[in-house]
Every structure is written in structure tokens, then in C-alpha cells.
Amino acid sequence: MAVHTTACPRNCYSTCALRVTVEHGRITAIDPHEGNRATPEGPCLKGLAYLERVYSPDRILHPLRRTATGGFERVSWDAALDLIAERLRTTRREHGPQSVFHYAGSGTKGLLNGCGMAFWRRFGGCTTTYGDLCWPAGLEATRLTFGDNRQSAPWDIAEARLIVLWGKNASETNLHQMRFVHQALEQGATLVVIDPRRTPTADRAHLLLQPRPGTDGALALGLAHLLIEADQVDHAFIRDHVLGFEAYAALVKTWIPARTAEACGVPEAQIRALAELMGRIAPMSLCAGFGMQRYTNAGQAMRAIQALLPLTGNLGKPGAGWIYANLATQIFGPVKDPLDFYPPERPDGVVRVSVSTARLGADMAAQQDPPLKVGWVERGNPAAQNPETPAVLAALRALDFLVVVDERLTDTAREAHLILPSKSLFEQTDVIGAYWHAYLQLRQKVVEPPGEVWPETEIYRALGQRLGMTPEDLAFLPAPGDAGTEAWLAARLAPHGLTLEQLREGPVLAPGAEPVAFADLEFTTPSGKVELLSEEAAARWGVDPLPDHRPPVESGLGGHHPLHLLTPNTKNGIHSQFLPLRVIRQLMPGPSLEMGPEDALARGLKHGDRVRIFNDRGSLVLPLRIHLGLRPGVVVAFNGFGAEDGGSVNLLSQGRETDLGHGAAFHDNLVDVARA
């Protein structure tokens, strides 16, 4: 029996350290690892469910080729790689390398992921995406306001006396944060949650505000109005560290409580109550979620929310500050997010970065000279998880040849001509970062890959050899075997004064990790101050230099579909991962649509009815669940379910970018609901 230190590499705030027990070459237990101070009590149910996931009978263990009848048959690696090499050579000769489309999702963190794009450069180039599905509007807003995405250590929120979780359901998406929130509450802190839903997080709060989706910016401006009116602002901080206060104050003067209440659909008394708390209680930690910044007006809304912190002097102190993204572990690349998401100002002629992730289907179809012919998808499931599923499916089906690398038969893998098995987190060592805490962690190999599973680095090596690449051409890859991988990782750690041995012991804080962010009050904006007025925002994105509120695009269209569809994450999955597992399914049998009682009564719907959710883009049939705490005009369906469960929620969403950062405006999505 051996016990190994490793970490969970999912696209999740918590990025837990794990202790994994291996007996006779098989994982038998997964336990907490106290070395990660943010997650010392261990992972959530998903981290424990790996025990099923790794050994699931549904896991893909060898290459699969699509048959003439649409099924899949097992083929050897030789046959699979010969086929891919032949298709790649043909398309490169006939259409050029940029007819190959490379799509990588956020399914697994790791430095070795970078080998994929390095391979395609060596191939001669490819076409790929810019932007990101998840969080760019908030990242860019933060960069514009504060200069960089820095945040205090996760445990600092326990020092706060006022905590505002704005659009974040930490109980389900970052439950480890709730440990620290609990510690603050035990010390008498006040918790406010802002969310159209009454989430499990909201029920730990003193106050819940439920604004109409897409109106968070208006709410923030209305709060600022009351703070300034009551003169509950930090004049010294504003004088020394804020740019554009006068113009901003003039803007918020127009956001009188009645106007804010009207725009947000929140009672004036609640807005006053929250402003009173913000004016009276310090330090305040303001923690924003990701869902709220998936609207076409969301970057500006995030800037408006951020403004409440400098206004009240809640920056650079313990228990105070902006909690959105911690990029301290992004030390290995030339640029940090969100700059990484932008298409290059000057294309290099090798890799064509021309497809917006948010508009994946439409942009793929629109590529000309050359059009896209061959696709390669790894660590992603765009057929279910990117906006506008019908357009994505059409674009994938228009390809002559599609390769998908995955652990299971996702909706995207089902579209492939060839599926290659991918490793699990336990089958190749890698170094992973995080975005809530600042730990670098070693995701260690603890067992041999099962069946015929190869790590992606070996797939690329074998493919490169077939394409005539020499060992020098393939020098970007680690040498074969575990020692090669470790040497490759060690070489990347060394410049930062880190060693594999250190990481093997447990999580290590990234160099430059801050216990309290911006304690130096050095803001790396053009002015060196917190910018409430940003010329760069106007120049780069064409938005108002002040964070004014405009309705999101779809609400502003005056369409005939009256309900906002929100598609948040469930605690039971990370996007489309984990949800098919049996141990998860006995807790959550399948998807459903949540609706408030007034909307259901108006449509004559009953709890448990099968209902059709529809708009001009598509429709989806789900069982209806009435939730008495959901605000009118909003319906909720968790994302992550796919065709096997009736279809993805993205059958209804529109491929649109957010106002800032090239994000995806998933939640700018109006629907109606009727009995199926």
C-alpha cells in the first residue's frame, strides 16, 4: 500500500490537494490533504467520485473509429495514428495547415497541455480560438480597474466583518470558501448574497437581494449613489488612489434608489439596507461569481461593482478587497489572463487565431481561405458546453475529419470520426495552478494508465513521427516515460526556484502569492490608481469609460420570450464532467427546470410536469420543479447534461461575446416555457 500526494486538476475554484491510497496498482481511497490550507478537510463529492470515474466501465480505453453505420469500433493505435497522419498530410497539402482546427477546453489543468499547440506549430500551423467560455469579462474588468487580477489568500475572508457574495453560490461551486465564511460568521460578521436564485449559500446570509438577471451594474451604481449621498465614503483613499471619482460621482447621481429599484426589480428598502451595511461595516470582502459576468453588459457591471471597494476604502487591508480570480500561479507563460485570451494584434502567419470561443459554431463555419477541414478537440466538450449547440454541431459535422481525445463518450466525441482515449488525473504527472488560492501543486502519477490509454504527449510524439518530424522537431515534448515528464517539469519549475521534490511533499505557494492583495496600494493601471474612469476600456472595447449600466442585448430587444434562462453549475459536476457517474446519479437522477410559483401559475404548470423550454434558437424538454424562492421572470436549468439526458441547455443559448474580454454571454438568454 502506498499513499501519494496529488491534486484535483478540474476547472474549479477549490483545486483541492488529495491524498491517494494505491494498493496493488489500484486506487482504493481518496482522502484530505492538509497541506493545502484552502482545502484542508478534503475534496467535495466529485473529488471522492474519482474512485468510480477512473475505473468506470464507460471509460474509453482504446482508440475508436466511427463505422459506416454511425457506431464506433475498436482500432489499434497504429491504425488510428496512420489514419490521422494520412488525413493531416492530405489536408495540409490541399488546403494548407490552417485548415486544421485545434480546440482545447478547460477539462484538465496542467503545464503539459501546452504541448498541444506546440505540436500544431511544428505541423506548420492551424486555426484556433480566442476568448474563453468562463471568466474573461470579469478578468478584464478587474485588470482595467485595478491593473491586475490579484486577490487575498482564501482564508483572509474570515477576517471580514461584511461579506458580499455577489452572484456566487459558493456552497455549490466553491464550498471550501464557505468554511472561511463560516469562521467569519462565527465572529459576528454579516453575510449578504446577491443572486436571482435563493441558493443554499443565500440561506446562510442575513440579507438576500434578488435582482433581475443582467442588472447587477445598475444595483452597484444605485448602492454607490446612497453611499455618496450619505457621505459614507473614504475621502482619503479616493483622493490618493482613485482616478475619475468626480465623473463617476456625477454618473451615480442619476441612479437614485427609485430608478435602481425599478431597473433591478429589487425593493428600494433592500437597496438602502445593503448600502447602510456597506457604509457602516468594515472591512468588507466583495466576492463576485462567474455567472453574473456572462452577459453582454457584464464587464461594465463588474467594473461598477468593483467601484464600491475603493469608494469605501476596502482595499489592501486584511478582510477587505475584491475576490474574483487569483492569478498568482500563472508564472509559466509570457502573459497572464485575460491578455492571453485576445487574438494577436499582428498574426504570425502560422497559427490563425480567428474563431471566437463564444461564437464557435458560426465562426468555424465562416472561416475562408482556407476553410476548416480537419478538427482536433482535447479537454473539451463544445457540442454541449459552448453557446448555441445547433451551430456548433453543424460546424463539427461540416468537417471532413474530426479527432476527439476524451475519457468518455461525450456529445462531442459522438461527432468524431476517431476517438482517442485520454489519461485521467492519476496517470501522468503534471504541475497545476489554481485561481482561488495561490498553490502550485503536483498532480502526480499514482497508477499506470489502464487499457491502451496514452498520455497526450505520447500521442503527439507518435503522430509527429508518422508525419516525418525528427526528434529535434519534437524536442518540445518531454522525453518518453515518467522520468522524461519529470525532467521536463523540473526544467520549468527551476527558473522560479522550485523543485519537484518540494511539490511532491505537498502544495507550495507560488512566488509572489499575497496574503492580502494590494497591501502595497500599487495599482498597475495606466494611472497607477484604481480607475473608475478607464480610457483603455473605451479604446479597446468601445464601451463607456465610466461603468454605466445598459440593459443586456437580449433583454433590450423587446422579444416575445419573457423568461431569463440561467444555466449555472451544480455541485454534482464540473460542466459535463462527473454527471454520468452512478454514485452521482443516485444523488441527482437527471436535469430539471426550476421555476417560481407565479410564472408556473400563469402558465397553468404543475410541479413535476414535463415542460418545453423554447425560443427562436431551439427547445428542450425537462421535468419542472417549482422553487418558491426563485424570483419571477427567471428559470434555471443546470448546465452539463447532454444528449443522453434530453439535450444541452445550450440548445437555447446564443453565441455572443461579452462586452469586455471575449467571454461568452451564456446568460443573455430569453425563453418561454409551456407544457410538453
Added chain:
Amino acid sequence: MASQFTFDPNRCTGCEACGVACWMEHRERQSRPWRAVHTFNACGHPDLPVFHLSFACHHCESPACLEHCPAEAYTKDAATGVVTVHADRCMGCRYCTWACPHDAPKFDPGRGTIEKCTLCPERLAQGLEPACVARCPMEALGLAPLEADRPLAGVAGLPESATAPAIRIAPLRRPGPPALGQRPPASALGAFLPALLAVPHPKITLRGEWTLLLFTTVLGVLAAWMGASQLGGPPLRPWAFLASGALVMGLSTAHLGRPARAWRALFHLRTSWLSREVAAVSAFLGLGALSGFAVPALGPLAALAGFLALFAIDRLYRVAFRTGPWNLHSAHTLFNGLYLLGLLAGIAPLAWGLGLFKAGLYLHRKRHFAALGKSVRPRVSALRVGLGFLGPLLVFASHPWLVAALAVLGDLVDRGEYYDELEVPTPRLDLVEVMRHRLGAGPS
């Protein structure tokens, strides 16, 4: 030293890692996690808070499972307090799943036996916490030395019982909901509350327990007939008795998960009414057969055993909630048997007395339901009263067979309703009852 679980609903986010941790630890021998998370007010009623409870077995000081198990499959360790079910001794009668108000025993249909939380003895022996406690990411679950004065009464999720569960549940930091800015109009709340407060998957249903309905009915008829035959009523044919007896024995054995272990049912006469029932039924059938074929003098003794069996059956259902205002039910097997005895033996005072008493109980129960706003099922009620009470009255004395048949049919309808209305306490049901109570919606 005995332990208790501790649980803090202020910390629990309802992530259900505890259930997966339990599965991870015991996956080789469990059909489903032994720990479950229950949510209070999952539908988000604006007047109440939402919180979670994570429950497995509370390893009670006076465990109902152990008391009621007929097969002595349960033990309680005097030193550690751990309540253990020994699968190799369990015959799969599932009575403990009714008797335990905390819903700890689970029936494993594959093995035909009961499974439940073991408190991870292998882990405790190594100085580790139970798997669910060790792997709770929120520190909401804990294990502590047993406290004598832990609060148990009135804690939501702990149904009132004499079991003294070994658990301490921390009070909510804030007992109310967050300050909300919206509240659905009463009409919208009222339209959906009944459906939202319905208990999903009730434990006892008529559909699931039809064999018990048949068993108790046939046994009641046999006991009454045996008694009547001793008092000058129609004689009971030995072959008919034997065939009916074999049928009820077959029915009662077939519903066991492990029929081959049925003999274990007699092991726990000291505290288990199920053991006593099995003993009385066995004595009744044995003595009845003997009296029919060989020793007629045993007839009165057989009849007595039969009525003792009916009494024991009624005692078994005392673990369930009362279905009416009193703990006396118009379809109790003993009342049914005595009523039929009166009719078959032509003992008018007995027939009249029991008939009026049962009719009174029946009508009073329906009035009680009507007062609670529950369905009174007028057509079923008419059938029951018409067949079982008015029918015998109209044809009394002229056609004793018909009278008896009508009475049995009426009682069958009543007993069918009984199974349909029967429910045993569970944490889930308790949470719904607490919700109803706090909303002033009255009990279910």
C-alpha cells in the same frame, strides 16, 4: 467509550461528500450509501430557512431495530455503543426499516438482507475517524464522546421516539430565513405547497404490502372460523384450514429476503412482537391442524392461539403513525376477527358490539380526515360501510355465509385503506411535518 455523531447544519453545504465517502469505504459490501443528506425546506418557502442534515445510523442508546428484530440480527456493543446488524443472521423481513424512526437500516435487494452504518470499526481501530467524518470537507460532521444531556426533543429531523439517538445537532445560528425582498403571493404559494410538501417515496404503500393485506385477512378469517366452530358455528374443514394455513405461511415466508432463515424469526420472543406473532401464528396453525385431523380437544386452544396472533399483529403496527385520531383502528385484525366470530357463531351481542364499535371508529376517522382537509374517499367509504356493516345487518341470520363474506369484504376494503394510510416516522417525513407545523398547515 461510547460515541455520538455531531452535526452542524451551519457548516454543512449539502455537498453529499459524506455519502460518497461512505460508499468509498464500504463499496464492496453496500448496495447504496448508508448516509443520506436531507434538506429542510428544499422548496424555499419564504417563511422558513433552508438547511441540510446528514444522517446515517445514530447508534441509539435504545435502538428500535434491535428491540424489534425477530431474528436477533442486531447487537449493541456495550463498550462502544455501536449498533451492528449481522447480515448472516438477518432473514430480510425488513421490519426494522419500519421500526427505526431514523431510517438507518436499508434493505439490500441483491443479498436479501439489511445493511446499515457500522461506524467504520476498522478505521476506529486504527485511530481514524469514520469515513464520513474524516472526509467531510466542511467539518460539519464529527464524532465525540456520548453526552448524557444532549438535546433530542424537538430537534427537526429526529422524530419523537424512545430510542435516544447518539447524536448532537447544533442549533442554527440564525433560525429564520435570510431577509428576502420578495414573496410570492399567497395564491401562488397555496397552489404549489401541497405538491411540494408531499413526501416522495412513502415507505409503506398498499401496492407494496398487498401480501400483508392478504396474510392478515386470511389469518383473521381462520382464527374467527376456528373460534366459531368451537362455539357451535359452521365447522371448519381440516383440509380447507390446512390449505389456507399453507397459503398464509407461504405468503409470509416468500416476502422475506432470505426465506431459508425464516426459522430465526422465533429467536427474539423477549422483546420482538414479530417473534411473538410468528410464534402465535405457528402455534395456531399447528394446533388447528392437529385439532382438525387428530385431537379435536385442542380446538379451543387453537382458537386462542389464533386470537393471540391477531393481537400480536396489531401490536406490530404500533411502530407506525396513528392513521386516525386514536391508536384504535376500525380494521385492526383483532376487531375484524372478533366481529367475524360474532357473526359466524351467531353471538349477536358480540357482532353488534364490534360492528358498532368498528363503524364508529371508521366514521370518526373519516371525520378527522375531513377536518384536516385530507381526502375521505367517499366512494370507498360507502363501499366499506355498505358491504361490511349495512350488508350484514340487512341479511343478518337468514344467510350466515353471505353475512360473513360481506363482513370480510368490508373489512378488506378498510384494511386496504389502512395500508394505504399507514406511514412510519422518518427524518424526511419529520422535516415535512416540522415545515407544516411552522407554516400552520396542520399535520399530514
